[in-house]
Amino acid sequence: MPMVLLNCDKDIPERQKHIYLKAPNESTREFLPIANAATIPGTLSERGCAFCGAKLVIGGVLKDTIQMIHGPIGCAYDTWHTKRYPTDNGHFNMKYVWSTDMKESHVVFGGEKRLEKSINEAFDEMPEIKRMIVYTTCPTALIGDDIKAVSKKVMSERPEVDIFTVECPGFAGVSQSKGHHVLNIGWINEKVDTLEKEITSEYTMNFIGDFNIQGDTQLLQTYWDKLGIQVVSHFTGNGTYDDLRCMQQAKLNVVNCARSSGYIANELKKRYGIPRLDIDSWGFSYMEEGVRKICAFFGIEERGEQLIAEERAKWKPKLDWYKERLKGKKMAIWTGGPRLWHWTKSVENDLGIEVVAMSSKFGHEEDFEKVIARGREGTYYIDDGNELEFFEIIDLVKPDVIFTGPRVGELVKKMHIPYINGHGYHNGPYMGFEGFVNLARDTYNAIYNPLRHLAAVDIREGAVDSNLLFREAV
Amino acid sequence: MPCEISDKSVAEVKIVSKKRAGIINPMYDCQPAGAQYAGIGVKDSIPLVHGGQGCTMFVRLLFAQHFKENFDIASTSLHEESAVFGGTRRVEEGVMVLARRYPDLRIIPIITTCSTEVIGDDIEGSINVCERALKKEFPDRQIYLAPVHTPSFKGSQVSGYDECVKSMIKTVAKKGAPTGKLNVFPGWVNPGDITQLKYYLSEMGVDATLFMDTEDFDSPMMPDKSIQTHGRTTIEDLQDSANAKATLALARYEGAAAAAYLEEAHNVPNHQINTPYGIKNTDDMLRKISEITGKPIPDSLVRERGIALDAMADLAHMFFANKKVAIFGHADLVLGLAQFCLEVELEPVLLLIGDDQGSKYKKDPRIEELKNSVHFDMEIVHNADLWDLERRIKKGEIKLDLIMGHSKGRYIAIDANIPMVRVGFPTFDRAGLYRKPTIGYKGAMELAEMTANAMFAHMEYTKDREWILNTW
Numbered sequence: 001m002p003m004v005l006l007n008c009d010k011d012i013p014e015r016q017k018h019i020y021l022k023a024p025n026e027s028t029r030e031f032l033p034i035a036n037a038a039t040i041p042g043t044l045s046e047r048g049c050a051f052c053g054a055k056l057v058i059g060g061v062l063k064d065t066i067q068m069i070h071g072p073i074g075c076a077y078d079t080w081h082t083k084r085y086p087t088d089n090g091h092f093n094m095k096y097v098w099s100t101d102m103k104e105s106h107v108v109f110g111g112e113k114r115l116e117k118s119i120n121e122a123f124d125e126m127p128e129i130k131r132m133i134v135y136t137t138c139p140t141a142l143i144g145d146d147i148k149a150v151s152k153k154v155m156s157e158r159p160e161v162d163i164f165t166v167e168c169p170g171f172a173g174v175s176q177s178k179g180h181h182v183l184n185i186g187w188i189n190e191k192v193d194t195l196e197k198e199i200t201s202e203y204t205m206n207f208i209g210d211f212n213i214q215g216d217t218q219l220l221q222t223y224w225d226k227l228g229i230q231v232v233s234h235f236t237g238n239g240t241y242d243d244l245r246c247m248q249q250a251k252l253n254v255v256n257c258a259r260s261s262g263y264i265a266n267e268l269k270k271r272y273g274i275p276r277l278d279i280d281s282w283g284f285s286y287m288e289e290g291v292r293k294i295c296a297f298f299g300i301e302e303r304g305e306q307l308i309a310e311e312r313a314k315w316k317p318k319l320d321w322y323k324e325r326l327k328g329k330k331m332a333i334w335t336g337g338p339r340l341w342h343w344t345k346s347v348e349n350d351l352g353i354e355v356v357a358m359s360s361k362f363g364h365e366e367d368f369e370k371v372i373a374r375g376r377e378g379t380y381y382i383d384d385g386n387e388l389e390f391f392e393i394i395d396l397v398k399p400d401v402i403f404t405g406p407r408v409g410e411l412v413k414k415m416h417i418p419y420i421n422g423h424g425y426h427n428g429p430y431m432g433f434e435g436f437v438n439l440a441r442d443t444y445n446a447i448y449n450p451l452r453h454l455a456a457v458d459i460r461e462g463a464v465d466s467n468l469l470f471r472e473a474v
Numbered sequence: 475m476p477c478e479i480s481d482k483s484v485a486e487v488k489i490v491s492k493k494r495a496g497i498i499n500p501m502y503d504c505q506p507a508g509a510q511y512a513g514i515g516v517k518d519s520i521p522l523v524h525g526g527q528g529c530t531m532f533v534r535l536l537f538a539q540h541f542k543e544n545f546d547i548a549s550t551s552l553h554e555e556s557a558v559f560g561g562t563r564r565v566e567e568g569v570m571v572l573a574r575r576y577p578d579l580r581i582i583p584i585i586t587t588c589s590t591e592v593i594g595d596d597i598e599g600s601i602n603v604c605e606r607a608l609k610k611e612f613p614d615r616q617i618y619l620a621p622v623h624t625p626s627f628k629g630s631q632v633s634g635y636d637e638c639v640k641s642m643i644k645t646v647a648k649k650g651a652p653t654g655k656l657n658v659f660p661g662w663v664n665p666g667d668i669t670q671l672k673y674y675l676s677e678m679g680v681d682a683t684l685f686m687d688t689e690d691f692d693s694p695m696m697p698d699k700s701i702q703t704h705g706r707t708t709i710e711d712l713q714d715s716a717n718a719k720a721t722l723a724l725a726r727y728e729g730a731a732a733a734a735y736l737e738e739a740h741n742v743p744n745h746q747i748n749t750p751y752g753i754k755n756t757d758d759m760l761r762k763i764s765e766i767t768g769k770p771i772p773d774s775l776v777r778e779r780g781i782a783l784d785a786m787a788d789l790a791h792m793f794f795a796n797k798k799v800a801i802f803g804h805a806d807l808v809l810g811l812a813q814f815c816l817e818v819e820l821e822p823v824l825l826l827i828g829d830d831q832g833s834k835y836k837k838d839p840r841i842e843e844l845k846n847s848v849h850f851d852m853e854i855v856h857n858a859d860l861w862d863l864e865r866r867i868k869k870g871e872i873k874l875d876l877i878m879g880h881s882k883g884r885y886i887a888i889d890a891n892i893p894m895v896r897v898g899f900p901t902f903d904r905a906g907l908y909r910k911p912t913i914g915y916k917g918a919m920e921l922a923e924m925t926a927n928a929m930f931a932h933m934e935y936t937k938d939r940e941w942i943l944n945t946w
Contacts, residue, residue, distance in 0.1 A: 008575060011571070011575055039551040040551075040567070041550040041551050041565070041567045041571060042522060042548045042549075042550070042567065042568030042569065042570070042571035042572040042575075043548070043571060043575075044520075044546060044547075044548050045551065047527045048527055048531040048532065049526040049528030049529075050526075051526070051528060052531075071588070071626075072625075072626035072627045073497060073504050073626070073630065074503050074507055075528070075626075077502070077882075078507075078529075078532030078536070080500075080882070081539075081902075082535060082539075095499075095885045096499055097500070098497065098498055099497045100495070100496050101495070102627050103627050103628065104625070104627050104628055107592060107627055114495055114496075118494075119496075121496050122496060122498065125494075138526055138552075138557075138587070138588055138589035138592075139589055139626070139627060142557060142589060142592045142593065169526075170525075170552075171552045171554060171589055173553070173554075174553060175527070405535070406535070406538055407535050407537075407538035410542055410543050411544035411701070413695060414695055416699060455695040458697035458698075
């Protein structure tokens with residue numbers, strides 16, 4: 001029985017179609033979990049909304065852009081201070097959020113004037129900032145405010161500014177995934193090929209689908225610098241608005257997160273003939289493969305081999321130290337979607353960790369095809385997992401560590417299971433060679449944390465072997 | 475600090491509104507967020523938020539950031555077809571799914587959002603449908619469904635909290651035999667404050683119920699792996715709120731609507747007092763409890779008061795006097811902290827309170843009291859955002875020695891290099907603050923000491939007369 005009906009789901013039997021237990025010699029296509037489908041109300045799903053997919057995940061990463069959220073205050077408040085994407089200009093993107101603070105009168109009479117005033121105020125208050133993204137939210141979409149018209153009016157009155165609009169209310173689609181799509185397609189339609197920048201290398205690429213979580217982008221940038229490759233634009237880690245208007249100038253699109261940003265790479269290929277190359281940036285073997293593919297495209301294989309050799313010499317011994325101690329440990333991954341297939345094989349190959357359960361919030365069926373192909377037999381693959389399912393799965397697979405968000409991390413802590421922040425990381429970056437050693441170190445520190453073993457001790461029962469795992473000097 | 479003598483004989487307290495239309499860095503979340511906070515305060519409650527999934531997911535994350543705990547809150551997962559055809563079916567499905575999968579569930583506050591209020595979903599109608607369905611499927615269970623109307627385009631998390639407390643009381647309170655107990659509405663405070671209040675009530679021998687009792691929002695890791703993170707106020711407590719001897723409302727904007735409702739609908743006398751920040755407000759609270767219950771204030775509390783005064787006296791005129799402070803956050807907190815500041819000689823020159831209740835604030839007796847008692851110019855900005863503070867600092871309109879407020883304002887302090895005391899909600903960038911009381915004598919002492927330590931650390935980092943502490 002490859003599709004699994006958990007006990008907690010007996011009253012919502014349709015959940016069986018979303019949970020797959022991989023067995024030997026099966027056609028995975030036959031048993032693919034249903035994904036990207038509407039959540040059952042009241043299930044305590046982990047999903048967010050389409051608006052946050054656009055603002056929080058992609059647009060809000062940009063380091064020089066005002067994020068104007070047209071709606072009531074909550075949409076701005078909630079998508080602020082929930083991410084760890086620093087920038088090299090003092091984290092402008094994480095410090096501020098803007099809202100039109102829509103009130104009842106605007107619902108009744110329309111909020112366009114309020115939006116226009118708020119946009120002008122924002123530029124007036126921070127005169128050094130000239131770029132803005134305006135987002136609709138549920139109520140402003142429902143009342144039909146024309147944010148594009150308002151933005152055009154401001155742009156005609158302020159020729160030095162440029163504004164991009166994203167019409168993606170929270171109720172659109174079934175998850176944050178819809179917001180990724182809307183922003184991708186809107187950007188290529190309206191902003192790509194509206195500017196040209198200076199090209200300084202014959203090797204140029206866009207790096208797409210990496211959001212500089214704890215400095216991922218900046219770490220990988222050191223590789224591209226060594227290889228002599230000019231990154232025309234970062235979509236969108238540590239990125240700028242204007243660089244993204246120049247995406248058409250690159251010779252190659254390198255895609256890390258295919259789920260959030262594959263759309264724009266496909267369109268760049270269709271419209272400008274720029275090839276798309278997908279890589280995995282987490283893990284030694286994947287990173288090596290990625291560097292080799294990119295260098296092969298540009299015909300600079302020797303530079304690539306030299307980079308790999310240097311990085312391996314520096315980091316492989318450290319990785320192996322952790323591998324020795326993490327071998328055979330069991331991990332669960334409950335994150336957005338793509339990290340399931342980015343990580344399952346890399347932690348297995350590089351660290352000897354077995355991934356025993358994975359749940360995706362917003363992955364599509366193609367994400368499940370990838371993760372099931374790469375993942376282990378006997379592992380659970382779950383679409384849109386909810387809280388009671390997590391409890392039951394934990395009982396079934398007994399993970400040593402769970403890669404998930406901070407809130408679920410607090411939940412599993414009560415069950416004496418350590419978590420690693422699978423979204424914002426504990427102490428990253430986690431991409432690249434150095435990054436994967438960071439991931440290994442954090443995983444080791446989590447699993448070898450004495451507290452969770454002490455938590456299992458009941459002091460009323462007299463002294464028993466508390467099964468402390470002893471840490472060693474690195 | 476050079477000697478500064480104010481040449482003005484009369485100090486002015488100015489009340490102004492934020493001048494901009496939009497907001498740059500909000501102080502508050504929206505109404506449904508506050509409603510969710512109230513909704514998790516009851517045992518065997520899972521709030522069901524009728525709106526997009528983000529309205530729930532991010533608020534759960536916010537609570538997790540502040541308390542370092544997980545709380546169960548469900549969503550109706552509103553999508554396009556509901557936006558077009560209405561979403562009441564999703565409420566009904568959500569209620570039934572919760573009832574079936576959570577056998578201990580006893581109340582579901584159904585919390586609306588901006589989208590479902592704009593669509594105009596009939597929540598009361600849905601509740602009728604659900605009640606019939608629940609009765610049929612679970613004849614032996616009673617699950618209360620409380621309608622909580624909290625469109626995000628009105629008020630803020632503060633009014634949303636107030637609304638949800640009121641709705642739950644209204645839905646469950648039932649006239650019965652008098653209990654002789656005291657209802658206490660503490661407002662939006664931390665588990666550490668609840669512990670402190672309970673201690674006072676127990677020392678005075680007063681049988682009281684707290685709405686909401688959030689003490690277990692600080693919950694343990696147990697050998698049996700049980701999860702004990704939930705509100706402690708029970709359905710029975712909510713039912714019996716109608717039968718109490720009296721109500722004590724400690725916050726004017728957080729829970730006061732429910733207290734007023736109990737007086738109106740069930741004749742429970744309501745006593746609205748100042749939130750007990752600082753010594754005098756705590757004196758007033760204990761005297762009021764004594765007056766209502768006839769129980770004397772015990773020696774133990776006289777002693778606690780003395781300990782607090784003893785500690786605060788070491789700090790006030792040596793370190794705090796003449797220091798200019800800005801305070802932002804919930805109005806009940808900010809006005810209470812301003813009163814506390816005056817007691818320890820700090821000068822709260824700028825108070826920022828939020829949302830759109832300007833006219834309501836003007837009637838607040840605490841503002842009147844501040845007007846009569848301050849000896850320096852004070853500005854109170856309502857409908858404020860955090861840019862109101864940052865802009866004043868950046869433009870040099872204001873010189874501050876200290877900022878008091880929640881973690882959303884952390885970068886103002888970091889970038890301007892001003893010591894900051896984290897207080898209010900949320901305080902995710904400091905460890906364990908939810909466990910520390912800020913109200914009562916002990917809370918006043920902890921606040922004063924936290925303030926002093928923030929200043930001391932700042933003196934050391936900036937090498938500003940740090941040697942003073944060599945002999946303190």
